[in-house]
Amino acid sequence: MIAERSRVWITGIGLVTPLGSDPDVFFAGLLEGRSGVAAVRSFDTSALPNHVGCEVGEVTVPDRIRDRVLGGRCCELAAIVADQAVRNARLDGRYEGTGNLAVVVGTTMGDVSRFEEERAAHPDNPADDSDVDALASRPLEVMARTVADMYRLSGPVVTVPAACAAGNYALGLAASLLARGEAKAALAIGCEAFSRLAFVGFSRMRAMSGDACRPFSRGRPGLLLGEGAAGILLETEAAARARQAEPLAFLDGFGLSCDAFHITGPRQDGAGAAKAMEQALRRAGITPKDIDYLSAHGTGTALNDRMESVAIHKVFGELARRVPVSSIKALIGHTLGAAGAIEAVASILALRHGVIPPTWNWVEADPECDIDCVPNEPRAAKLRHVLSNSYAFGGNNSSLVLSSPSA
Amino acid sequence: MTGSFVVTGAGMVTAAGDTPQAILQALLARTPLAAARLDDGGVVASIAEFDPKRYILRKGVKDLSRTSQLACSAAGANARAIEAVAAEDVGVVFGSAWGSLTTVIEFEREAYLQGARFVDPILFTETVSNVPAGQVAILYGWSAFNVTVSSGSASGLAGLRQALAFLEEGRALVAVAGGGDELNLQLLRALRRSGIVTDRLGSLPLAEGRSGPAGGEGACFLTIESDEHARHRGAAALAAVRASGSRFVPRSTQGSGGARESMAGLIRQLTTRSGLEFSAVDLVVLSASGLLGGDVEEAGAVLDVFGDGPEAAPVMVPKSILGETWGASGPLAAAIAIEVMRTSTVPAAPYGFALAPELAGLNVPSETLRRTVRNALILDRTDSGHQLGLVLSLDGAA
Numbered sequence: 195m196i197a198e199r200s201r202v203w204i205t206g207i208g209l210v211t212p213l214g215s216d217p218d219v220f221f222a223g224l225l226e227g228r229s230g231v232a233a234v235r236s237f238d239t240s241a242l243p244n245h246v247g248c249e250v251g252e253v254t255v256p257d258r259i260r261d262r263v264l265g266g267r268c269c270e271l272a273a274i275v276a277d278q279a280v281r282n283a284r285l286d287g288r289y290e291g292t293g294n295l296a297v298v299v300g301t302t303m304g305d306v307s308r309f310e311e312e313r314a315a316h317p318d319n320p321a322d323d324s325d326v327d328a329l330a331s332r333p334l335e336v337m338a339r340t341v342a343d344m345y346r347l348s349g350p351v352v353t354v355p356a357a358c359a360a361g362n363y364a365l366g367l368a369a370s371l372l373a374r375g376e377a378k379a380a381l382a383i384g385c386e387a388f389s390r391l392a393f394v395g396f397s398r399m400r401a402m403s404g405d406a407c408r409p410f411s412r413g414r415p416g417l418l419l420g421e422g423a424a425g426i427l428l429e430t431e432a433a434a435r436a437r438q439a440e441p442l443a444f445l446d447g448f449g450l451s452c453d454a455f456h457i458t459g460p461r462q463d464g465a466g467a468a469k470a471m472e473q474a475l476r477r478a479g480i481t482p483k484d485i486d487y488l489s490a491h492g493t494g495t496a497l498n499d500r501m502e503s504v505a506i507h508k509v510f511g512e513l514a515r516r517v518p519v520s521s522i523k524a525l526i527g528h529t530l531g532a533a534g535a536i537e538a539v540a541s542i543l544a545l546r547h548g549v550i551p552p553t554w555n556w557v558e559a560d561p562e563c564d565i566d567c568v569p570n571e572p573r574a575a576k577l578r579h580v581l582s583n584s585y586a587f588g589g590n591n592s593s594l595v596l597s598s599p600s601a
Numbered sequence: 602m603t604g605s606f607v608v609t610g611a612g613m614v615t616a617a618g619d620t621p622q623a624i625l626q627a628l629l630a631r632t633p634l635a636a637a638r639l640d641d642g643g644v645v646a647s648i649a650e651f652d653p654k655r656y657i658l659r660k661g662v663k664d665l666s667r668t669s670q671l672a673c674s675a676a677g678a679n680a681r682a683i684e685a686v687a688a689e690d691v692g693v694v695f696g697s698a699w700g701s702l703t704t705v706i707e708f709e710r711e712a713y714l715q716g717a718r719f720v721d722p723i724l725f726t727e728t729v730s731n732v733p734a735g736q737v738a739i740l741y742g743w744s745a746f747n748v749t750v751s752s753g754s755a756s757g758l759a760g761l762r763q764a765l766a767f768l769e770e771g772r773a774l775v776a777v778a779g780g781g782d783e784l785n786l787q788l789l790r791a792l793r794r795s796g797i798v799t800d801r802l803g804s805l806p807l808a809e810g811r812s813g814p815a816g817g818e819g820a821c822f823l824t825i826e827s828d829e830h831a832r833h834r835g836a837a838a839l840a841a842v843r844a845s846g847s848r849f850v851p852r853s854t855q856g857s858g859g860a861r862e863s864m865a866g867l868i869r870q871l872t873t874r875s876g877l878e879f880s881a882v883d884l885v886v887l888s889a890s891g892l893l894g895g896d897v898e899e900a901g902a903v904l905d906v907f908g909d910g911p912e913a914a915p916v917m918v919p920k921s922i923l924g925e926t927w928g929a930s931g932p933l934a935a936a937i938a939i940e941v942m943r944t945s946t947v948p949a950a951p952y953g954f955a956l957a958p959e960l961a962g963l964n965v966p967s968e969t970l971r972r973t974v975r976n977a978l979i980l981d982r983t984d985s986g987h988q989l990g991l992v993l994s995l996d997g998a999a
Contacts, residue, residue, distance in 0.1 A: 241716055242718060313709060317713070319713070320710045321706050326706060329702055330702075330788055330792055332792075333698060333751070335753060335985065339986060342986070343851045343853070345851075346853050348854070349848070351752070351986070352750060352752070352759065353750060354748065354749065355750075356748065356749060357731045366761070369771060370767075395722065395725030395726075395728065397719075398720055398725060399722045399726075450747075451746065452693070452743070452744045453738075454738040454747075457732060469744075483805050587729045587731060587735060588729075588731045588735020588747055589725065589735055590731060590735065590746075
């Protein structure tokens with residue numbers, strides 16, 4: 195039970211994923227096991243050992259915002275989910291042209307699509323001036339600026355390029371802005387366009403699977419890359435009540451830590467990840483026994499899933515084998531900077547529908563992942579609190595506590 | 602800001618040196634560092650003799666991106682000053698305008714030269730924007746939090762603001778916060794083509810005939826902690842953080858004086874939050890870089906709030922000497938302001954400076970001022986709409 199205090203309300207959501215851009219369609223896909231995995235279409239993969247990923251396909255930017263998009267595909271994704279979240283929250287122009295709505299955008303690679311298009315035009319030559327122009331004109335903050343310009347906002351505009359934890363960081367930093375009275379509402383966005391750069395990089399790191407992603411399964415072959423975005427509208431309780439908004443969920447806690455250990459590999463004792471989870475629980479005013487579902491980072495790599503399982507044992511103790519844990523990355527891949535935000539939306543939908551999306555593609559128990567990973571079957575459950583993890587390069591660990599409106 | 606926070610250390614790597622004293626000396630010398638002209642016509646203020654091995658005592662330094670090297674090097678001085686603090690109680694925030702853009706270009710180039718199947722995966726790691734902050738954490742063991750933020754050339758000040766927020770929330774006892782960016786010649790050319798940096802030696806911020814900044818590079822971190830924690834561990838406070846704030850100017854209001862009005866509003870907000878009268882602000886450190894509209898936006902707002910003439914707070918412009926150091930610029934401005942406060946010495950404008958007519962009345966000293974400076978306002982802005990500010994004070998410092 196959350197102690198009496200002002201809470202951060204979630205009043206709007208929006209998303210673009212390989213499983214669709216409608217929350218109900220997306221969530222139904224998670225429950226049905228609809229896979230977003232397909233042969234990569236965005237670029238030629240013939241020079242690499244990996245050829246599949248989870249792309250969104252063509253995206254349609256609504257006419258009403260098309261001329262506000264300052265960059266390429268990543269900007270388009272951010273703009274679309276911002277628009278969806280604002281409409282879902284029925285803001286009806288509230289906060290537009292004011293400093294009351296903050297924007298916090300998380301990403302990994304940023305808006306590199308035009309650079310990659312330019313490069314594809316002359317693949318046999320190194321990057322030239324026009325390629326670099328494409329990068330220089332779209333710095334990391336161009337997505338946040340796009341969204342701020344869409345609503346003529348004058349409040350805090352923050353970009354947090356926290357790699358694969360960026361979606362969680364965006365939500366945490368946005369909640370922090372509200373708690374400190376810097377805004378009445380905040381759009382937290384995680385966004386990532388499918389990028390050749392990231393694809394080549396993860397392929398060369400030998401972190402990628404050749405076919406399927408199988409989180410927590412013995413012999414799991416690695417991650418698959420995906421793309422997408424999610425936007426989540428947060429409001430202070432006072433602001434939400436003042437306009438008689440209904441909460442979809444509450445964002446009750448944000449924890450973070452750094453492994454300070456290795457730039458790509460997680461600490462295998464799970465200490466950093468555990469610290470982030472414990473901090474999120476403490477800030478939410480709850481304990482591990484209150485968590486009804488854990489949305490895992492669950493990339494499907496050997497090291498991540500083992501570490502996350504160890505961390506779950508550290509935090510949950512004897513409850514570790516009982517708390518349901520799942521990863522949706524088997525279906526939509528690792529969407530990098532968008533992952534935390536998309537998984538937060540999935541968690542909100544799980545809270546609302548009372549169903550835990552399973553870990554699909556799971557084949558065999560891994561003794562090193564001794565947790566209940568809800569394999570291959572959705573599970574009905576009364577959910578009050580969800581813990582959602584995201585980890586990243588740089589040893590960045592983050593956890594969110596999302597709660598049902600009735601909790 | 603609900604807490605009482607102080608700056609207890611500063612670490613930096615710049616073209617003017619790696620201490621606040623050295624940089625202040627460079628400003629007092631009144632000669633811009635951007636004396637290097639490139640073969641392609643550009644001018645730069647790079648750290649020509651930068652040797653990361655001087656600062657980073659570990660293997661694999663050459664594998665780090667230059668931004669990571671700059672960041673790790675700058676943080677060394679901070680690390681020495683907080684050796685007695687448990688590493689798990691220290692968080693890192695790093696602001697960067699360009700992230701790892703250089704490495705992105707390099708990775709693409711290697712993928713072309715060697716083929717995608719053979720490109721070095723370590724190079725890919727360094728393309729990821731939060732890696733410099735992660736390398737700092739690994740080098741010094743700081744694990745409370747690790748955050749990278751990006752707000753163009755105001756990224757470093759954005760980093761300081763984020764650190765203050767996390768300290769307020771009790772997420773660490775000490776924050777090592779700042780920012781930095783490396784100089785990339787291909788990027789520099791792209792920015793020249795867009796008019797964001799100059800190709801002319803002698804372009805000075807706020808000056809008549811200015812044409813933008815020289816491209817620079819560097820990194821700078823401040824050590825920030827609560828006043829109480831600093832006292833408890835016996836650390837001398839260099840300055841107290843009185844207030845910080847930020848605004849954004851959307852494109853729709855950037856013209857017709859909207860940005861200048863917004864900046865003036867931010868200045869008023871910061872002085873109010875600081876509990877200071879306008880007359881108590883002894884120094885204004887501008888981010889002015891020589892961009893035509895940007896300088897007017899920022900300096901014009903200062904004129905609007907503080908008035909003109911020699912009675913108004915004197916204005917200092919570090920970029921006149923250092924060039925545009927992007928993510929490093931805001932924290933460097935703060936570190937320089939502290940040094941000015943500590944030495945009661947306000948540098949004059951560089952030799953040959955002639956104030957732009959549209960900024961007439963702005964109090965840019967033409968001679969070095971010897972005077973007490975207790976409160977400094979540090980401003981930052983970007984053409985993309987970010988406006989940030991910080992008020993530092995000797996009151997509350999040791």
